[in-house]
Amino acid sequence: MKVRYFAWVRERVGLADEDIDPPAGIATVGEFVAWLAKRGDGYAYAFENPKVVRAAIDKRHVRADARIAGAGEIAFFPPMTGG
């Protein structure tokens, strides 16, 4: 699964994207975030307040309870500030 990071989530993680196969037992976006946060200091910093970070699966907004099975791409980013 391709994982992409944007804006300050990208800066804190230190990567724009990477390929990750989540371990068995990680079913939802929220569980995946909790697992990512334990991968290192940058990840812990990026996901220190999981409620703030938004997620998208295959380019559609999803909530923390969304299931990640079958996802080709999952993205994490701060609240949007376009327009």
Added chain:
Amino acid sequence: MSATIRLQREAFDTAAEVTALTRGRTDIGAVVTFTGVCRADENGEAIAALTLEHYPDMAEAEIARHVEEACARWPLLGVTVIHRYGRIAPGEVIVLVVTASSHREAAFAAAEFLMDYLKTRAPFWKQVEKAAGKEWVEPKAADDSAAERWSAPARRSRLSKR
């Protein structure tokens, strides 16, 4: 209904976009344009420029979904949305929404709806350059409440007031 959605680094010409949308049409009676422009300050502090980061494929898809939604809600005859990315200096344009309809009500409402959703749902992030360094712009609660008023329960209450 003709819809044009573009994400681009370079500036746009609002007048040229209106002309492109309305050329040869005699059914359009109202055109509303909104142009977002880069200010020289953010929360009272001077900025040298802002840089817009975006999630390319999703931004286009998300804008297209909201254009579709606007077309389902109002009788629109044309929509153009252009959003820039990259570095933008104060005084330069950032975003353009053009809506066309037979009458003004639909054009005004759809333009406002599209802008409210662009602010809170389209995957763009602004970073400003201040004297102390670069910082990411914080989302504004007012933008969230502006977008929320278009959600289903709020819309019902709007209609029931008429």
